[in-house]
Amino acid sequence: MQYSVETDKKWQKRWDDMQLAKFHPENIKNKLYVLEMFSYPSGANLHVGHWYNYGLSDSWARMKKMQGYEIFQPMGFDAFGLPAENYAIKTGVHPQISTEANITKMQEQLKSMGGLFNWEHEIVTCRPEYYRWNQYMFLQLYKNGLAYRKNAPVNWCPHCNTVLANEQVLSDHTCERCGTVVVKKNLTQWFFNITKYADQLLDGLKDLDWPDTTKKIQENWIGRSEGAEVKFKAIQNDQNIKDDAGNDLDLTCFTTRLDTLCGVVALVIAPDSELCDLLTTKENEEAVKAYQQETLSLSDIDRSSTTREKTGIFTGSYAINPVTNEKIPVWTANYVISGYGTGCVMVVPGHDDRDYEFCETFDLPIVQVISNPNEETVLPYSDYGVLVNSGKYSGMTSEEAQTEMLNDLA
Ligand SMILES: [Zn+2]
Structure with missing residues (x-):
């Protein structure tokens, strides 16, 4: 038998007449919720990729329907954001007009594909009756201190004048929309306090x-949340550095390995952080500025790659180790990403692969503070063991030392 649009239409009318896609919530015992991602009405038509997604779940929903399940398969349109904006820029039509027109067209197409969609519960994210709930939820988060604003670096396209998600920056660091080289820029942004959970x-x-x-x-x-924050006093020319409020500036590091604290040989901060500008001395300013410039063109993914050659530069400032009172240099290196954690990282070359490599590259000392209890210690040694070269903590196990140091630092 040959394919015929007329046959499609005949059966689709029949399904409509018998309200095949209608959901009867009272039939709760056998209910089945089938949800696919909603279409983006960023183009004027569906493309084959839509049915590539919907074909499978729709076939499955139909099978389940025939097996006697009460199917709820709603459809909607994810109609906010960059795709709609891009489409408006491309066509010169106001996004509200173009988006609604695209939705109407796509509804027709989805219906003519014969999907078992429940249109009674359609949602369209750009309509006020939908997004009022986004706003409501945001307000609840805000009222409970879970949404807050702070300054953080973002991907910025100077041509489009817009912030880009990491996914919108291509591998050669150019803007997905216009090909301009993307830069990092500090902007005030909203954050959700998900780390609390x-x-x-x-x-x-x-x-x-x-x-x-x-x-x-x-x-x-x-991210791991079991660990401790350690505060190091920041000093420049043997004087405490002050923060904006005039208090002594602390450099806070998060660590899951407090037992290695006596083996910290340096701190590293992100080059694109405000902290970096604050800690860079006059003598080091030129070199640090050049390094910051170089960092701007790297993506966060490149920066955190473990295989990339380690780069970095001394800021001219120092920090005081709170347990040994030793003065250690503060470096800046682009493997530290501003906006993640505290933006300041301890360098423990004896017991961390990356730090070992970093210190070898820059001729920083490599100190052993943990020894392997079972065999000869080969550095970098990253397991737990027994403390050495750690003053009063020497001889303790890693676990004992962590508890002891946590008490001493409290
Ligand atoms: Zn652009």
Whole structure:
């Protein structure tokens, strides 16, 4: 039998007449919620990629329907943001007009594909009856201190005059829209305090039926929260550096390995942080400025790559190790990303691969403070062990030393 649009139409009318896609919530025992991602009405038509997504879930929904399930498969349009803006720029039509027209067209197309979609519960994210709930939720977060503003570096396209997501910056650091080289710029932005929920999120991951690699990625993204913040006093020409409020400036580092504190040989800060400008001395200004400029053209992904050659430069300032009272140099290096964690990192070459490499490159001392209890210690040694070269903590196990140091620093 040959394919015929007429046959399609005949059956689609029949399905409409019998309200095949209608959801009966009272039939709760057998309900099945089938949700695919919503279409972006950024172009005037659906493309084959849409049906590539919907074909599978729609076929499955139909099968389940025939098996007696009460199917709820809604459809909607994710109609805000850059794609709609780009489309408006390209065509010169106001995004509200073009987006609504695109939605009407796409609804027709989705219907003519014969999908088992429930249109009674359609949502369109650019309509006030939908986004009032986004605004409502944002206000709840704000009222509870979970949404806040601060200065942070963003990807900025000087041609489009807009902030770009990491995904919109191409591998040659140019803007996805116009090809201009993207720069880093400090801007006041909104943040959600999701780190407050890091422990809960990490605990919840354990029970999820997800592939291990996906869980690992999530785990790294959420970040470890078990650890301690260590404050180092910042000094310049043997004087305490003051912050804007006139107080002694502390450099705060987060570490999960407090037991290695006596082996810290330097601190490293992000070159594109305000801290870097504050800590750079007159004598080092020219060199640091050049290094900052070089950093601007790197993406965060390049910067945190473990295989990339380590670069960095001395700021001219020092920090005081709170347990040894030793004076250690403060460097800036672009593997530290401003806006992640405290933006300041301890360098412990004896017990961390990356730090070991960094100190070898720049001739910084490599100090051993943990020894392998079972065999001869080979540096960098990153496991737990017994403390050495650590003053009164020497001889303690890593676990004992962590508890002891935490008490001493409190
Ligand atoms: Zn651009």
